[in-house]
Amino acid sequence: MNSPVSPPVIEVQDLCKRFGAVAAVDGIDFQVARGSITALLGGNGAGKTTTIAMLLGLLLPSRGSIRVLGEDMLRHRYRVLGRLNFTSPYVDLPGRLSVAENLNVYGRLYGVPGRHQRIAELAEELDFTHLLERAYRTLSAGQKTRVAIAKALLNRPEVLFLDEPTASLDPDTADRMRRYLLDYRRRHDTTLFMASHNMAEVERMCDQVILMRAGRIVDQGSPRELIDRYGQADLEAVFLTVARNGAEAARA
């Protein structure tokens, strides 16, 4: 991680998203340091995916401000979109195109120099060279996840958003994916911002955890800090106690 004096890569202030009477995200503030791995942690409906969608500009907030890589995402998102990327189980790649065709199209969209070499390099690193000519729709869930990660890394993003990155993977593949992402972050100083339900994954990978409940941030800190603060054995126990009792009661 970079020195703490470097400006935050992501700055969120008073971010709010309402769908009618429902506040999906309700006035959250946080910062993310360059080169760090931060996780949004929370149950279903906590507001994790909504928050990531707003950070990327796919969803307009009802209120608040978002700065990514120093740019106001509500006014100037196109200045930074080429320096970001993301993957999510809620979006997919065109199934009728082959893996190579899909990556080729996204390589062009991001203006990746040496596109074909970059695709070959990622296919090698993520072990799907043998799948390049296969139609994307014929891949297994795990293979699709690896291809989606490759798409997300095509442009060597400075900030990588990952929504449940290992959700559909078997334990072995998920473990290899985590190792790969950790190694990638170390080699490229990439900032990773993820939403996950997997507590062990978050505990192992992340420098900072943002705990969300019903659209609000109820606590944040490193996994170790949160475990100590709530007097629990691991992050899963922290999550369960906060989810069931609320942060205030759980800390008491």
Added chain:
Amino acid sequence: MPDAIAASLNRILAMLIRYTFLLRNSWPRVIELAYWPTMQMILWGFINRFLVQQSAWLAQAAGLFISAVLLWDVLFRGQLGVSIVFFEEMYSRNLGHLFVSPLRPWELIVSLLTISLIRTVIGVGAAALLAIVFYQYSIFDMGLPLLAFFSNLLVMSWAIGLMVIAIVLRYGLGAEGLAWAVIFAVAPVSGIYYPVSTLPDWLQPVAWSLPSSHVFEGMRQVLIDGHFDWALFRHAVALNAVYLVLGIATFLRVFHIARRKGLLLNAGD
């Protein structure tokens, strides 16, 4: 060329390549592009042949119905070329990826309109060539007026296509039937096979508010009287300018609504 323009062109090219891959990977789709226009052309060719023997008026213009059906298919295929290709993005839940990339909405629009042109030329072009083989009738004999008619109908089809995809983006794939329904609603009042004067008086203003009516009236004047009516052409162009601006504005407005309502992330099957 400034870097920003080059980058834009590269992104538009990326989308065109994506849509070309889609066609290349599915030969039934390529055949289908030409199949329906060809079937329509054959059917109307026989009707034309029969009616020419019965009517002195029609005998003046042997290829009237064949020209009409081919030009109608420009409108039909052009609109489907925009909407079906956009639906592919929704079927594959790809919009989230696309709009997190540097692709601007207007670049997507340009790529959709371009692929619509390509698909229409393939589909209607094949049928037009087959008309020469089957009926010894070449629509290309119309010369430059054909280009004027084709361009006007294509632009109108783009405008309708953009409005259709805006509605489907807003209300979901449940509304995709509109892609067919809207264009068939336009057909009876476009004067494709009969003059606008055939319509009841109260319906004629509706017909004249469509660029297509001016095109088909103009086509009849060229084929029957051998005269290109510039006034009809100017009206079609002016109406198309309004329609296209409305189509683009509707799509961009709905794109904004989609970002407000979170539809880009949830669009799909």
